Amino acid sequence: MRTAFTDLVGVDHPLAGFNRSPAVVVEVSRAGGLGVLGATMYTPEELDAQLGWIEEQLQGRPYGVDLLVPAAVTHTATEELVAGLREQIPREHWRFVEGLMTKYGIPPLSEGDVLDRTGRIDASLETNTDERLVTGLLDVTFSHRPALVASALGTPPPAMLERARAHGVPVAALVGKRSHAERQLAAGVDLLVAQGTEGGGHTGSVATMVLTPEVAEIAGPVPVLAAGGIATGRQLAAALALGAAGGWAGSVWLSSVEDLASDAIKSKLLAAGSSDTVISTTRTGKAARQLRSAWIDEWDAPGAPATLPLPLQPMLVREAWERIDVAAGRGDPAAQELESFFVGQVVGSFRQLRPTAEIVRDIVEGCELRLRELTTLVAPGQPVPGRADP
Structure with a gap:
């Protein structure tokens, strides 16, 4: 299949696969799609290492990078900024979170606890507004050879667009409603990702179909x-029918063997239905779709404090989630009740863990089959409205 998207980034299939796991990114690109690394929680040094590894594996095949680059940066020292923000978190919120840890018996972290990139993070990433950090991430990105750079949240700042232009790299931006798209187009982005409310992570209230x-x-x-609800060939075909040049899939890779999520998370995802997700602000301070769990129910219970805005809420709950992830990974049933992850409504289609390449193949082949089936609905020789006869 050839579309404006495949021409833009040089791939075989109109499918972008967004994931924080470098191995998933590699496998999507090897299978003919565009693997896109979710790099919102990397330091520049870590990003450099991951992009180097991805390029070594792909040997020239295209891939993309999704960055969180804020429109405004601060010149305040990171440690001073983080300390000042933490002081703004009310004591009742600290007490509530620690009370949850006590209620569910979640132990503190020990020196021997090891987490993947979903766990402990550099303090500078708690705000992601440090000018040195932002500049460093852009320096690293454009020292490599991505085929696409995406802005994870909001309109990409002019400096990001200018550097991308200078390196000949298209810039993508995610939008959740028409007004977002209008702002991104005015800014000069090269690709829009229309993410419907079905999608996992930060999402709006408008459905993909609309x-x-x-x-x-x-x-x-x-x-x-089109993003949100893209996990099968039929859904990719629907995206093309709606006028999209392809699909942006994220949640489906959580059902891949290469994804970094723990066995505790994946077991819950495989058991979940499409109605088992909820949009909540309890993890990031912004509305994000995730798997419903006891964690979200506790925040919704009478007497629970209101969630805080970004970046205060993630600063408040970061260590608690590290503790939950470690305890759930050890098989603690109470921690598994709390365990959750960002995922879209397509979670209901997960049946088993499969190789990423197999998932890509099934989506592409299923899409091609459905498109061929649709052509049979138009009788031979029947004129198509709006199209001149050859």
Whole structure:
């Protein structure tokens, strides 16, 4: 299949696979899609190492990077900024979180606890507004050879767009409603990702079925990818039918063997249905779809404090989630009750863990099959409205 997206980034299939696991990124790109590394929680040094490894594996095949680059940065020392922000967190919130840890018997971390990149993070990443950090991430990104750079949240700042232009790298941006798309188009992005409310992580309230054609209508020559609810060939075919140039899939890779999520998380995902997700602000301070668990129920219970805005809420709960992840990984049943992860409503289609390459193949082949089936619905020789006869 050839679309404006495949032409833009040089891939065989109109499918982008977003994931924080470098191995998933590699396998999506090897299978003919565009693997996109979710790099929002990397230091520049870590990002450099991961992109180097990805390029070594891909040997010239295209891949993308998704960065969190804020529109405004601060010149305040990171340690001073983080300390000042932590002081703004009310004591009742600290007491509530620690009370949850006590109620569920979640032990403190020990020196021997080892977490992957979903766990402990550098203090500078708690705000991600340090000018040195942001500049360093951009320096590293453009010292490599990505085929696409995506802005994870909000309109990419002019400096990011300028550097991308200088290196010939297209810039993508995620949007959740028409007004977002209008701002991104005015900024000059090269690709829009229309993420419907079905999607995992930070999402809006408009469904993919409505959002995609609405964004495609105003995008003009700028390609649009549909996101939210893209996990099968039928869903990718639907995205193309809605006017998108392809699909942006994220949650489906959580059912891959290469994804970094722990066995405790994956077992809950495999057991979940499509109605077992909820949009909540309890992890990041911004609305994000995730698997419902006792953690979210506790925050929704009478007497629980209101969640805080970004970046205060993630600063408040970061250590608690490290403790939950470690305890759940050891098989602690109470921690497993609390355990959750960002995932879209397609979680209900997860049946077993499969290789990433197999998932890509099934999506692409299923899409091609459905598109061929759809052509049979139009009788031979029947004129198509709006199209001149050859």
